[in-house]
Amino acid sequence: MRRQGFLNTLSGRFLILTVIFVMLAEILIFVPSIARYRADYLLTRLKQAQIAALTQLATEDMIMPELEAELLANAEVYNVVLRRDEVRQLVLSSPLPGEIHDSFDLRMAGPWELIRDAFAVLADPENRIIRVIGAPVQDAGTLIEVTMQTKALRDAMVDYGLRILLLSALISVVTALLLFLAVQRLLVLPIRRVVRHMQTYAEAPEDARRVIEPNADVTELRVAEEALQSMQMQLTGALRQKERLAQLGSAVAKISHDLRNILTTAQLFADRIEGSADPAVARSVPKLVGSISRAVSLCESTLAFGKAEEPPPQLRRLNLSQLTAEVTEGEGLGPDSGITFLIDVPPGLTIRADGEQLHRVLSNLVRNARQAIEATGQPGTIEISAGEDEANWWIRIGDTGPGLPPKAREHLFSAFQGGARKGGTGLGLAIAAELVRGHGGRLDLVRSDTDGTEFIILLPKETTSPET
Template sequence: MSEIPSADESTDRATAAARRVPLSRGLSTKLLLLTIVFVLLAEVLIFLPWIASYRLSWLKERLSTAAAVSIVLVQGEPASLSRAAQNDVLMAIGAKAIAVRDGGVSRLLVVAEMPPHVDEHVDIANVGLIEGMTGALDTLLFGGERMLRVFGPVGDSDKEFELIMPDYSLRNAMLIYSRNVAFVSLLISLFTAMLVYAAIDLIMIGPIRTMTRSMLAFSEAPDDPGRIIRPAARADEIGVAERELSQMQERLQKMLSEQKHLADLGLAVSKINHDMRNILASAQLMSDRLRQVKDPTVQAFAPKLLRALDRAVSYSEGVLA
């Protein structure tokens, strides 16, 4: 039959289990998770300017392509292009119409199907940081079925080019870019978190764990000199804490040793008191018998002997009690 553990053994097991910190609740795990969260938060804050810059660059690239096509068409005769050729040009750019403004006069060069309305106007030359970020988020979250009018100068040309285009191609490109940035950000976060975790674990968590183990071991056997922590030669707060802990353990061990010595001394005094009382009690019995002896010499010394024994008993009771 298996033995049923006693109450003390169950208490010791519960205490030992309470002293063991699970990995999920340890300082190292919390530090690792916090580092990942903070790095991801920083990446999110950096992502907004990135996605705004990517959106603006993508639109500039399309507008530059449209400008190159426009220059060719202006030098030639746009009306001579067939409908199929115009559709091919616009399909290659991903636009619905291309126009050029020169000297305040706007000229429609190529058009496939003019949309009934335009949802957003983007002036490439005057897009601020806040406007660019809000526009990028708007396209990324709610775009895909909108019509954009993108216009602005290209290069050193004094002409202003204009492009009418849907935003689904732009949104798809932004989604792919966001996915790549998110993947790279996650890798950077994990790598940074591991580096920070390793550094702080070596500098802080490791010494704290050592001090914790030392305190637990010292509490189990405070009279063992080998359980006193050996402080490292550090000049920072961890080094100060280790030295103070070592000195505190030494003082506590010395105090416990003195208390044990006093307890042993008290036990010895108590034993001496007990033995002394027994001896004096026997002497009193013998002195009482001496009173019954008729010898004059004995009768003369018996009272003195009794008084001496009484003083010895009183002294023993007063001092050794």
């Protein structure tokens, strides 16, 4: 997945937008503030000039030039004109360093004019001489007019503007940080939680524990979480149903395969009972009943289980020699079948396994071997041997058949793909391998060539399952 930078995240973009919008708001505050500052500055000059003019008028005699210059310097103006009783009078005056550049009447100025004139002063670095007209305070006349330079005004405005901008920047940063933290808490973190839930759910959509539990305080986010929860529950249910249907289909195939084999054995015994007067028939009846009972047990366990997975093996101590004898006798081979069994299993060899499941495994392997030999039309031999070492019990099943075709070896233990004979489904070896894996063991093909085929079953001696 492409690595995302901070500026490409919701948090980063919101932080940038917050700073931009707060700065824009501060600019909108700064513009009228600087215009208001200029107007107040000029009004202060007019007020100080009025005080200096009234001081001159209160003195009947002419004041000293030094005092007049001091009054003008304190007011920061060059001339003061006061109109009283319709008489325009130059009260204080001093030489102008240059021509008057512009005149400003504060009595008639509107907001837009004040803003325009303020930025005109900031944009002009030249020291100009301007005339400022205003109304005197305390009804000291009808008009007061002064001349002054713009340098002091511009310096004061620049200083004020810098302080306003610095304060605005500080406010912007603090505001942006507070808004950023608030959005992180109220919006970004809940969204991240939803994203994490979606990622976790995507890893195992069949696990109902991973369905999100809505708990957002924000109404819109809670609605989104509830919608996501509903969608996840529906998807989980659909996946479970699909999986169960697939498992059920596989289970039915397994039942059909194993039940067909078991009932074939029962049919063979039934044929012997029906057509033979041999006294040994009485001994065959229990085997017939056992085969039919095994078929019934398989059907009942599958219907109760309702899915394709095999139940865990019930490990018990059992005599492998007796189990092997039951498997070979279950094949019901007559003396004229042309197939010979060679059994090399120590009589006292006891292993720990599920007798029913291991019986199914051996039956599948032996039946495959018998069918492979019968397909050749020639006599053959099936050999079963067993033994043990320090770690495992092992069982070998070999035959003298024609060997497995190359295609069958590629998918030997895959259902519906590893069939060794024409018309076969490949379920037998797939089921056998699954049952052996349930014991923690392994079913392997040792060899398969023109001399025959040999499988080996390895069952571990150590297991975490309790012995019963």
